[in-house]
Amino acid sequence: MKLVMPQLNTAQVLVVGDLMLDRYWHGPTSRISPEAPVPVVKVDQREDRPGGAANVALNITALGGGVSLVGIVGEDEAGQALQQQLESARVNCQFCHSQQEPTITKLRVLSRHQQLIRLDFEERFSADHGALVQQQVEALLGNVGVLVLSDYDKGTLSDPQRLIHAARKVGVPVLVDPKGTEFERYRGATLLTPNMGEFEAVVGACQSEQALVEKAQLLVQQLELEAILVTRSEQGMTLIKPGQKEVHFPTHAREVFDVTGAGDTVISTLATALAAGESLEVATGLANIAAGIVVGKLGTAAISGPELRRAVNQAQGSERGVVSDEQLLMALEDARAAGEKIVFTNGCFDILHAGHVGYLEQARAQGDRLVLAINDDESVRRLKGEGRPINPVERRKAVLAGLEAVDWVVSFAEDTPERLLEQVRPEILVKGGDYGIDGVVGGEFVRSYGGEVKVLSFLDNCSTTAIVEKIQSS
Template sequence: MQLTMPSFDRAHILVIGDVMLDRYWHGGTTRISPEAPVPVVKVGQVEDRPGGAANVALNIAALGAGASLIGVVGEDEAGMVLQSRLKAAGIRTDFQISALRPTITKLRVVSRHQQLLRMDFEEQFQADDCDQFLQKARVLMPYMDAMVLSDYAKGSLQIAPELIALAKQFSVPVLVDPKGHDFSRYRGATLLTPNFVEFESIVGRCRTEQDIVERGAALVRDLDLQGILVTRGEQGMTLLRAGQPELHLPARAREVFDVTGAGDTVISVLAAAIASGQSIPEAMALANLAAGIVVAKQGTATVNSPELRRAVQSEQGSERGVVTEEQLLIAIEDARASGERIVFTNGCFDIIHAGHVGYLEEARMQGDRLIVAVNGDASIRRLKGEGRPINPVDRRMAVLAALESVDWVLFFDDDTPERLLETIKPDVLVKGGDYREDQVVGGEIVKSNGGHVKVLGFVESCSTTAIVNKIREQ
């Protein structure tokens, strides 16, 4: 499957469900309490993160899509903190305030990256706590490209059937992260995303893959769904659709650090991708990549667009190597979003020799990512005369791309790289040879954009021209 990054910024998703505040107390542990055999944690940092349906909205916003959130919070400090965090992330909130029940809060005590204790502050919401949800959703639905129901079994989604019916009136796809032992209230949704335990609680014990496929297909048919995506932890994901063969994707996590919020990330990416026009299988593949990223993070985490794009590029083998100018600009955007410094150098590189290798290694040390712009064949003929280049541009770029120090290689047919420098705006322009800094072509362009110029020396008595002349003499 050829993965592509959707235009998330064109999509807007409505999230409705159980919102909560995930609160973390971090501190060191050096002794055991004299009062009881428990560790004493000296709290040094307090961290608040939106959780539950709020984390789904946060994930959607991190991808660059628009997110609106409907939920219920208490008339308390936790509710105000939650609204403040979401507003700062650009999420439109329309909360119903309960005067009788508190904002759901989960407090975790963490020491040395290990969770020692979790305390839950919550009461089950009742029908009157969320009786304005349908009215709020009806106002927003005409402007939505997808709707997510994030059910944590806290009582906020008692009117799930009415919300699904409303979305269908506007032809808005509905994705549900379900809970409980009765999925019938999600009838007519587009896609359900249960984990394997939740799936088995509905269909019974599945001892074989065939059991999963057959029972999943029956559930899709009985509930009038387009599909069920079963998340299976280290066994990946399985998509089951009526009249379609099952689709299984293996787990992509290299290291699992914390699975908190992984389900939120999966349904967020699914919804944003589908809202952006991708098919369910394409959206599933993106969600699978995103899940592999988020479980390597601690706590309730999100995946942003640059992280996901980088994973897609890696999947397609385009994270580094020979690129077009358009591909390079996307890669640079992602690198800068991660705080990386961009180094640029250029040259003919007709015959790659030890001087080039050492020079490029030193150039790479000036930053985090190295771009090598190579003169095209026509450009070299104008600069060096007939008989050059010895190697055509595609072969020169292939050799350069194989060097560990080089991240991206592209060619240009202008006599100078000035146009590229105007477009790329590198942090460092590197040039080798007996130049003064003020003699480097394009140096003033780089400086005017906030970068600087670095002149490096080549390995002595090692040059392409010398090698060519020696061969010709012999």
């Protein structure tokens, strides 16, 4: 399957579910308490992280999508801290406040990277909050492309059927990260994303791939779903749709350090990609790659849009090489997000020779990434005359892309690369030959925004024209 990175910044997602605040208290311990046989921790660092459905929302904003979040918090300091963190990350918080129950808080005390104890402050939210949650959701559904139900069985989703019906009534797909064994609660949803343990707890043990697919097909029909995605840890993911052959996505994880939060990563990527207009199959492929990234990190971690795009490019073999204008601009966005300096050069590069290779190596050394723009065949013919180019543009691009010094090769149809330069806006423009700085095409534009223009020399006695003339005379 060919994966294309969608414009995730166009996505609008509504997340509804159980909100939590994860607190971490760190400090050294060097003695045992005289009051009891327990270590004494001198707390010198405190850290708060949004958890549960709040972590799903954070993942969506990290990918570049827009997100609104509905859930229940208490009238307390923890609820305020949670909302402040989320709003600082561009999450639109539409919280329901409870005067009876506290904000769900999990406090972990750690020393030397070892968790010593976890303290949970929580009471199950009563169903009395359901009407207010429903009201908040219905007010937001008209402006979103996907609804996510993030269920941790803490009471926020006391009646998911009402939310599912409201969303499907206005044509909004519903993705559910389920909890427990009562999947009937999610009847009519678009997609369920259980892990293998959750899936088998409902349908029974699956001793083979065939058994998994058959049981999933039956569950999809019984619950009137459009699909079910079973996440299978090191075995990847399996997407099952009614009456269609299953699609298996092998894991992309190179090394697994921590699976914490992987489920949140999967459903947030799915939701953002679907809301950006992608198909379920493409969205699942992207979610699979995202999960492979996140399990290679320690702790609950969100991945960014540029980080996912780089991984997609690697998986598709297009991290570097021949690209279209649009692919180039997306690649440059990622490179600049990583703090890389872009070098741009151009030419015909009809017959590649040692002078070209040396020049391109010098050009690449001026920064971190080299964009090589070459004239297409008609452009070369206008510049060099009939009989040129010797090699058509596709062959020239393929050869140049094989050079270690070149990151991206793109062609242009005009006589000069000025249109491309205006799109690329390189930090450094390089030209080879006997030009003066003022004679470099596009140089004035590059200098106008603070870029540099440099002229480098070709190796002596190397010329495409001379090579052609020598071949013709022999």
